[in-house]
Amino acid sequence: MDLIVIGGGAAGLMAAGTAAQRGLKVTLIERNDKLARKVAITGKGRCNVTNSCPLLNDLISNVPVNGRFLYGAFSRFTTDDTIDFFEGMGVPLKIERGNRVFPVSDKALDIVDALNRFITVNGVKRKQGRVTELIIEEGAVKGCITDDGRKFYAENVLIATGGKSYPATGSTGDGYELAKQAGHTITDLKPSLVPLECHEGWCTEAMGLSLRNVEIRVEDTKNYKEVYKDFGEMLFTHFGVSGPMILSASSHMRNMERSRYVIHIDFKPALTYEQLDKRLQRDLLECSNKNLYNTLSLMLPRKMIPVIVKLSGLNGNIKSNQVTKEMRSILVDTLKDIRLTVTDFRPIDEAIITSGGVSVSEIDPKTMKSKITEGLYFAGEVIDVDAYTGGFNLQIAFSTGRLAGNSVS
Numbered sequence: 001m002d003l004i005v006i007g008g009g010a011a012g013l014m015a016a017g018t019a020a021q022r023g024l025k026v027t028l029i030e031r032n033d034k035l036a037r038k039v040a041i042t043g044k045g046r047c048n049v050t051n052s053c054p055l056l057n058d059l060i061s062n063v064p065v066n067g068r069f070l071y072g073a074f075s076r077f078t079t080d081d082t083i084d085f086f087e088g089m090g091v092p093l094k095i096e097r098g099n100r101v102f103p104v105s106d107k108a109l110d111i112v113d114a115l116n117r118f119i120t121v122n123g124v125k126r127k128q129g130r131v132t133e134l135i136i137e138e139g140a141v142k143g144c145i146t147d148d149g150r151k152f153y154a155e156n157v158l159i160a161t162g163g164k165s166y167p168a169t170g171s172t173g174d175g176y177e178l179a180k181q182a183g184h185t186i187t188d189l190k191p192s193l194v195p196l197e198c199h200e201g202w203c204t205e206a207m208g209l210s211l212r213n214v215e216i217r218v219e220d221t222k223n224y225k226e227v228y229k230d231f232g233e234m235l236f237t238h239f240g241v242s243g244p245m246i247l248s249a250s251s252h253m254r255n256m257e258r259s260r261y262v263i264h265i266d267f268k269p270a271l272t273y274e275q276l277d278k279r280l281q282r283d284l285l286e287c288s289n290k291n292l293y294n295t296l297s298l299m300l301p302r303k304m305i306p307v308i309v310k311l312s313g314l315n316g317n318i319k320s321n322q323v324t325k326e327m328r329s330i331l332v333d334t335l336k337d338i339r340l341t342v343t344d345f346r347p348i349d350e351a352i353i354t355s356g357g358v359s360v361s362e363i364d365p366k367t368m369k370s371k372i373t374e375g376l377y378f379a380g381e382v383i384d385v386d387a388y389t390g391g392f393n394l395q396i397a398f399s400t401g402r403l404a405g406n407s408v409s
Contacts, residue, residue, distance in 0.1 A: 001025050001154035003408050004144055005124075006131045007175065008035040010397035011380025011404075012160035013115040018405025020122035027152060028119060029144070030170070031130040036112045037169040038162065042352075042394070047108030050082040050398070051391035052099040063387040063396065064251060069360040070385060070396060073368070077402040079395055089114035100391050127152070131174065134181050140374035141182065156408045158368075158377040160401060163354025164189055175382035176357065182373040185359040187384045190256075191351030193247040193393075198240030199259065199341040202307045206236035209303045210243065215269035218249050219262045227261070228252040231269060236303075241340060247352060248389045250345060258343050265338040267300075276332050284328075288321040295320045308334055353393050357384040367407035368400055379404045 005016040008030030020026040034040075039047060053059040059074055060067040083093055083101060091114045092104040103110045119126070129146035134157065136142065143153035161175030176186045211234050218228040234243035241263070253261050268276050279299070287295040293316040296305045309316040312334040314327055348354060358378055362371050370376035379400040387393045 003156045004154040005158045007160035009162050011401035014398050014401030015379050015405040016124045017118035017122050019408050020124045027125045029127045032170045040108050040112050045108050046106045047111045048100050048391040050079045050101045050395045052095050062392045066360045066385045069365050072365045073399040073403045077399040082398050141376045156375045160379040163381040164348050165351040165354050167349050179358045187356045189356040191345045191348040192251045192355035192386045193352035194250045195242035195346040196240050196342050197344045199343050203236050203240050204238050206303045207238050209236045215266040217264040259341050261342040263340040267335045284320040292316045353386050355386045357382050368404035377404045
């Protein structure tokens with residue numbers, strides 16, 4: 001056997017199919033009965049397969065952790081190559097807001113099926129099992145052993161087991177232990193693209209409320225710098241906040257400490273303070289004999305009304321015609337800057353990806369080959385690289401998997 005690929009996710013499937021396509025004898029070992037289980041649930045089941053990023057430097061800039069390490073992988077298998085690959089496998093794609101690329105069908109399973117076809121047509125042998133040990137002799141990898149004692153031998157082994165996020169899909173950190181056996185360093189593992197816990201108890205009152213077209217700014221209170229700003233969707237939960245913008249924001253929060261980061265929410269970013277005040281005046285005049293709670297229903301979702309009234313310190317039962325200019329000013333200020341204090345990330349098993357992993361200083365960026373153990377390769381999330389949301393993390397998996405598959409001798 002020329003190559004054993006451990007892990008049947010996006011990176012492992014791309015690597016296995018690529019190596020087999022070159023004529024190598026390849027065996028893929030996956031612990032689950034189904035391949036690419038994490039791919040099947042990404043993008044809420046739609047699969048944001050890549051990002052149609054026009055420039056290589058733009059692509060790398062969306063990888064805040066060790067982005068330059070991926071220069072070679074991204075150069076050899078670009079986002080355009082990913083698009084061409086899946087369309088060539090019979091999956092038409094479309095580009096949406098933010099250059100996010102999805103299947104036209106909006107079905108992640110179409111991407112999974114394409115990857116399955118790729119390894120099948122190229123003759124990859126598939127085995128089910130959980131690899132717990134590498135076979136290493138005289139500084140070179142010779143195969144691996146599964147938890148039921150089976151031994152598999154090959155001239156090369158590629159670890160593509162993913163991270164520790166979404167353990168239900170099989171990503172339980174096995175690859176880190178295997179890498180340690182081969183002498184590799186594992187950097188600190190942290191959740192990334194993860195919901196955030198907040199101090200403010202009123203999040204529970206708004207639980208389940210999804211906001212669209214709002215703006216958030218994330219401030220680092222240690223230096224009062226803005227670390228992230230975005231416009232889009234977010235969601236209130238019993239513990240704090242989640243949703244696309246929040247997941248992206250989390251990857252900008254380095255060295256998390258309780259109360260270090262504050263999220264500023266602009267509920268009406270399309271309106272200036274003056275425009276929002278005029279809108280409020282109009283609503284108050286139209287509902288002059290109704291109380292403030294009822295009037296605010298013209299502007300706000302039902303669950304947010306008591307929250308906004310509480311945060312503004314006003315009496316929601318007063319008549320709209322009793323609301324003064326000063327009260328309006330307070331309401332406008334509240335709507336333009338609702339603040340949430342972040343206390344922590346949610347647990348790593350709720351994260352989309354894992355930040356940290358096999359140290360990139362111990363991997364050859366031109367081949368994805370180990371600098372420590374002969375015949376050992378890495379691809380995907382198991383490596384210490386992670387990107388923002390928007391298709392970039394799957395592109396990392398495809399590019400590193402392709403490079404590794406083409407590099408195995």
